[in-house]
Amino acid sequence: MLSKKTKYGLKALTYLASRPDKEPVQIAEIAEHENISQKFLESILLSLRKTGFLGSKKGKGGGYYLIKDASEIPMTTVIRVLEGPIAMVPCVSLNFYEKCDDCPDENECSVHKLMLMVRDSALEVYRNNTLADILT
Amino acid sequence: MLSKKTKYGLKALTYLASRPDKEPVQIAEIAEHENISQKFLESILLSLRKTGFLGSKKGKGGGYYLIKDASEIPMTTVIRVLEGPIAMVPCVSLNFYEKCDDCPDENECSVHKLMLMVRDSALEVYRNNTLADILT
DNA sequence: TGTTTATCCTATTAAATCTATAGGGTAATT
DNA sequence: AATTACCCTATAGATTTAATAGGATAAACA
Numbered sequence: 226m227l228s229k230k231t232k233y234g235l236k237a238l239t240y241l242a243s244r245p246d247k248e249p250v251q252i253a254e255i256a257e258h259e260n261i262s263q264k265f266l267e268s269i270l271l272s273l274r275k276t277g278f279l280g281s282k283k284g285k286g287g288g289y290y291l292i293k294d295a296s297e298i299p300m301t302t303v304i305r306v307l308e309g310p311i312a313m314v315p316c317v318s319l320n321f322y323e324k325c326d327d328c329p330d331e332n333e334c335s336v337h338k339l340m341l342m343v344r345d346s347a348l349e350v351y352r353n354n355t356l357a358d359i360l361t
Numbered sequence: 362m363l364s365k366k367t368k369y370g371l372k373a374l375t376y377l378a379s380r381p382d383k384e385p386v387q388i389a390e391i392a393e394h395e396n397i398s399q400k401f402l403e404s405i406l407l408s409l410r411k412t413g414f415l416g417s418k419k420g421k422g423g424g425y426y427l428i429k430d431a432s433e434i435p436m437t438t439v440i441r442v443l444e445g446p447i448a449m450v451p452c453v454s455l456n457f458y459e460k461c462d463d464c465p466d467e468n469e470c471s472v473h474k475l476m477l478m479v480r481d482s483a484l485e486v487y488r489n490n491t492l493a494d495i496l497t
Numbered sequence: 498t499g500t501t502t503a504t505c506c507t508a509t510t511a512a513a514t515c516t517a518t519a520g521g522g523t524a525a526t527t
Numbered sequence: 528a529a530t531t532a533c534c535c536t537a538t539a540g541a542t543t544t545a546a547t548a549g550g551a552t553a554a555a556c557a
Contacts, residue, residue: 226446226449226450227449227450227472227476228543228544228545229544229545229546230544230545232450232472235471235472235475236470236471236472239471239472249503251502251503251504252503252504253503259463260462260463260464261463262545262546262547264546264547264548265545265546265547267504267505268506268546270504271504271505271506274504274505281503281504281505282503282504282554283502283503283504283505283552283553283554283555284501284502284503284504284553284554284555284556285501285502285503285554285555285556286502286503286554286555287502287503287504287553287554287555288503288504289504300475310362313362313363314362314363314368326396327395327396327397328396332497333497334372334497335371335372335375335495335496335497336363336368336371336372336375336495338495338497339371339436339486339490339495340363342486342490343483343486343487346482346483346485346486347479347482347483349482350475350478350479350482351479354475354478359471359472359474359475360471361468361469361470361471361474364514364515364516365515365516365517366515366516385532387531387532387533388532388533389532398516398517398518400517400518400519401516401517401518403533403534404517404535406533407533407534407535410533410534417532417533417534418525418532418533419523419524419525419526419531419532419533419534420524420525420526420527420530420531420532420533421525421526421527421530421531421532422525422526422531422532423524423525423526423531423532423533424532424533425533
């Protein structure tokens with residue numbers, strides 16, 4: 226299940242990307258427009274800034290804005306920052322690999338085999354779509 | 362993230378499917394072979410029996426066994442029974458649909474648009490693979 | 498320079514979900 | 528009758544997620 230954090234983060238990025246100009250947008254405006262708890266959104270935008278997706282400006286007329294063009298923001302990196310691993314089990318994760326406690330041999334594991342295919346199919350979608358592609 | 366329940370359930374089904382005969386296998390044997398808590402596995406196998414994947418036999422020589430041939434058990438149904446919805450958000454789920462509280466219009470939602478693609482790609486994998494296909 | 502605006506940051510709590518265990522009941526076999 | 532092994536409910540512990548609280552910091556503007 227997609228976390229609210231990821232959902233809200235995506236919505237916020239979309240809202241910023243659909244803006245005609247690149248002027249800073251206040252948290253309050255995004256929160257109201259997307260029906261998100263303002264304080265919760267605040268922490269999400271903060272992490273998106275720290276990971277290099279957003280810039281911010283303090284004081285009057287301040288807010289958040291996209292640093293890069295929406296077409297240069299692939300979904301793979303957005304999902305990994307907000308949601309974490311794309312893989313459903315750590316043993317098939319490219320960026321968050323971890324061995325299973327049980328399971329002596331991954332190559333003999335049916336779950337590994339299946340989840341490898343699922344990961345690849347999800348990865349293909351995320352790699353083929355940027356923020357610009359999911360604008361409505 | 363895939364739940365342990367799904368992981369263990371899949372492993373148990375695989376273990377039963379890889380058996381040469383269709384004789385009942387005891388919970389204890391599966392639990393030991395797959396490194397699963399026996400009591401936890403017990404509840405998982407119970408639900409797999411109730412949903413029609415397994416048969417069981419009590420008393421000495423008893424245990425669980427596959428009712429159908431592994432090649433007739435599609436991953437879609439296994440995943441839905443063990444894990445729940447295949448979709449990552451309820452608003453794109455075929456079998457567990459639910460409208461989002463926020464989001465006045467699904468057709469205008471970028472998350473919806475993206476997750477629809479992800480669901481379809483996962484669905485294709487699950488539909489094209491039966492229990493027989495993931496045996497190692 | 499002081500007030501207002503709005504982001505920045507840490508800590509904490511509330512809620513939900515997942516994982517596992519406890520403890521006994523029931524049915525079949527020998 | 529004794530043993531074996533599944534059946535079933537309830538509950539506790541652990542982890543994760545979602546949200547809130549409360550103030551610190553920095554920029555704009557009169």
